[in-house]
Amino acid sequence: MANKERFFAEIEQALKQVLPKDKQYIALHEPTFAGKEWEYVKDCLDTGWVSSVGKYVDKFEADLAEFTGVKRAVAVVNGTAALHICLLLVGVKAEDEVLMPALTFIATANAVSYCRAVPHFIDSDFTTLGVDAQKLDEYLTKIAEIRAGECYNKLTNRRIKAVVPMHTFGHPVNLTALENICQKYKLELVEDAAESLGSYYKGQHTGNCGKVAALSFNGNKTITTGGGGAILTNDLELGTLAKHLTTTAKLAHRWEFRHDQVAYNYRLPNLNAALGCAQLEQLPGFLQKKRLLADNYQAALANIKGVEFFKEPADCKSNYWLNAILLDKEFAPYRDELLAYLNEHGLMCRPVWNLMYTLPMYANCPKMDCAQAEDIARRLINIPSGSSLI
Template sequence: MDKIEQDFLQALKTVLGQPNPFVPLHEPEFMGNEWERVKDCLDSTFVSSVGKYVDRFEVMLAEYTGAKYAVAVVNGTAALHIALLLAGVRTGDEVLIPALSFVATANAVSHCGAIPHFIESQFETLGIDPHALNDYLKHCSLSSSEGLTNRLTGRRIAAVIPMHTYGHPVDMSSLLEVANRYHLPVVEDAAESLGSCYRGQHTGTFGQLGTLSFNGNKVITTGGGGAILTNDAKLAQQAKHLTTTAKQPHRWEFFHDAVAWNYRLPNLNAALGCAQMEQLPSLLNRKRLLAQKYQEVFQDVEGVGFVVEPANSQSNYWLNTLRLEEPSLLVRDRLLTVANDAGYQCRPTWTLLHKLPMYADCPHAPLPVAEQLEVSLINVPSSAKLAGAAR
């Protein structure tokens, strides 16, 4: 075992202690009123799309994030799908998304019948690089009638999706300047960033719409689940309408006025979400303690650095992330092997989306930074309860 592998493994042991027998990447935590809320929901028999917990969960999300409206749905992909439709994305359009993202970002674009257009990442934030984007869009055509058009494909570029990678906020001030310059709607993929803020404002509240995820591996979970955030009352009403099969309210009649989706979050899941939201401050505090410990310990590991929250931001540190100072697929995979063999679940970042077979023919910008990040990032165990081991 080489020195970097020995030092890497020893640093994990210092932060996390001995695995017994295995330390997962990210586990949910149920230490509050989860059992009570779920039992109350079961006792009520309102376990599906009708019930008090859906409304309560939406209010809690809106109050916490500062959004005027939150619409709870079945998962983050569904949330992003509907948000893009509401932002005006249509079949045959292109949507700008980071090449370094989870596949759901691209899938939601495809579900609209649109084409993902992959763009560059920023070294400091891991998200979209607004400056590289601005330079890249100078090669597109902008007109008052057609909006922004890709000169090579002739397709309209309908929106841009900043994704807050591992909970680290994108440089939203610069991104919004670029989006406004090119008249691009902004739909935020804040799936990973509940509890993260940029300049004191919660992620997911900068664009026309934002989306959250409550999958089992997120900061809080509803089992599955997601939400659409917006400050626009009309968009919120449309989001709720389209995610509930576009049914017109009536005491008994079934009348639907559009092709729509059955995407609403069940009351049973929302009950779990309400209890999880009550625990959110504690979860975030402990995740920051764990991140601080990683940062301290990995300062002494030559060749490996800890990814800290960007300037002007407060990150939820959803997944703590290490970065090789010299990008190397070989070294990355050696470190992943020794960590997982020792009982610490670590993983690489995602394969860049333009390398996946179903997206290989999609347009993309030059991606030198994203390609370096792909072979240098390592996610390490990040559950809030691990903060106890890190003290």
């Protein structure tokens, strides 16, 4: 294409117009440590409380619950562990099917596999990059039936227990429509909110729909604990059970090691929680900067034909965790060339994840037609998004 090189250069110039001029290479999403991280971590070292209990674990859980508006937050070692426990809490068992987007990070599918359940892949839409609720409803009308108050796949004869929407890059999915689907088909709603801390759907923080939700605090998330995650719930009994299951099901006793069921050592160390407490204190500022960065990108890219900056869905407030651009279909065949060009010119940019059913271990899982997810995957590029870039 004759205009390909000019198109690449226009995008590069637009991005660099927004980004800091004093850096030779700009990462996709670096953490920002500008608060009390050193003070809180040093306190852990000075007092010796560095492992899986301590005041920072308690504070981090309380602060998370307050910020997100849930009744209970349980801190764990990573977001995948959080989602694994969420699925167990809603009753996902071996051989159950769990509906989830084909367009997601592999942790969503892996958490289902940890339960020895079966991922069932569904399509995404262009307004949220997440689950297409209308298309899912139409699909379930064809393949699902209710037996004794539970949903079954007529094609595989397996129970369909839950749907796990993932808020892609922090953009909330249509939760109202998904709640209606879950009620209609007797499904549990489990939010994979790993990427959406600081995102709101119709004024309510993500993670408040359904019985449980999962967060992630990996090093590239909006806030980080190094590694880490959390389970969110508005059911206090489930919250207590989540804490029990993630702390080896150990019963309180002055000295004996008493455990009452097979459980998991998913505890978040106090050191990591200390980092998280300091990061949470800065979260409003991070979100403000990330929104300004997104606004600047949108303005800089507005007059370039062939590319669109992805904006938050209607009635939502996104954290803009990872900013994304979508190439017009005529430029889609050159996505990888553009990625190479941008990276060679000092801008760390990435494609979206490979669709789950294209991976060998999930190639034989059930799936609906995912034409929209395939189209998104061909055309989407993530661009630098850290809060330190403003």
